[in-house]
Amino acid sequence: QVQLVESGGGVVQPGRSLRLSCAASGFTFSYYGMHWVRQAPGKGLEWVAIISYDGSDKYYADSVKGRFTISRDTSKNTLFLQMNSLRAEDTAVYYCAKDLYNFGSGNWGPGDYWGQGTLVTVSS
Amino acid sequence: EIVMTQSPATLSVSPGERATLSCRASQSVSSNLAWYQQKPGRAPRLLIYGASTRATGIPARFSGSGSGTEFTLTVSSLQSEDFALYYCQQYNNWPPYTFGQGTKLEIK
Numbered sequence: 522q523v524q525l526v527e528s529g530g531g532v533v534q535p536g537r538s539l540r541l542s543c544a545a546s547g548f549t550f551s552y553y554g555m556h557w558v559r560q561a562p563g564k565g566l567e568w569v570a571i572i573s574y575d576g577s578d579k580y581y582a583d584s585v586k587g588r589f590t591i592s593r594d595t596s597k598n599t600l601f602l603q604m605n606s607l608r609a610e611d612t613a614v615y616y617c618a619k620d621l622y623n624f625g626s627g628n629w630g631p632g633d634y635w636g637q638g639t640l641v642t643v644s645s
Numbered sequence: 646e647i648v649m650t651q652s653p654a655t656l657s658v659s660p661g662e663r664a665t666l667s668c669r670a671s672q673s674v675s676s677n678l679a680w681y682q683q684k685p686g687r688a689p690r691l692l693i694y695g696a697s698t699r700a701t702g703i704p705a706r707f708s709g710s711g712s713g714t715e716f717t718l719t720v721s722s723l724q725s726e727d728f729a730l731y732y733c734q735q736y737n738n739w740p741p742y743t744f745g746q747g748t749k750l751e752i753k
Contacts, residue, residue: 565747568734583741631679633701
């Protein structure tokens with residue numbers, strides 16, 4: 522069965538960096554695009570970034586563009602989110618999600634499987 | 646950026662009755678619309694994609710309809726486990742993918 526396990530969250534001071542990981546299993550990781558989505562405490566869902574199945578295409582929300590970098594290591598079936606210049610407003614639970622469609626479809630879609638999330642708190 | 650607006654913010658329905666949740670897009674998203682369910686402390690679960698296709702393992706009491714800018718999620722005969730937060734998301738014009746603000750479905 523599909524399993525996504527995030528790690529790397531924690532408390533970090535404003536302006537510092539953090540790298541999140543998402544370990545994937547139960548599906549052919551190299552076939553699917555992957556998302557990061559976050560949720561601030563008590564708030565709704567905010568899409569953060571997406572990476573294509575092969576890592577060649579990456580897109581970001583304006584709120585994180587230039588500060589966050591999404592990447593993947595197919596040999597380790599792992600997705601990453603490098604977060605630099607962190608701000609208080611980046612405080613959230615960060616989820617990774619597998620895209621619904623595989624590379625053969627030529628489409629990008631919603632996240633059909635999600636991890637349990639990892640909490641990032643940016644505070645001095 | 647496409648703005649997704651959900652209504653109502655809170656919907657109170659009795660178990661066994663039908664719930665109808667709405668989602669409106671600020672411009673057409675064709676049928677590229679998904680619905681998620683989220684329970685407290687849990688990750689979102691994909692219910693519906695393509696506006697009307699149920700995701701794997703989703704019970705038939707969940708149904709989606711609509712296209713363009715107006716969408717509906719219907720939960721027929723509400724079960725206790727259906728009381729949760731529901732979000733719509735468009736994936737037609739991106740980046741960014743955008744979510745609605747959510748509808749809380751609560752027990753009446």
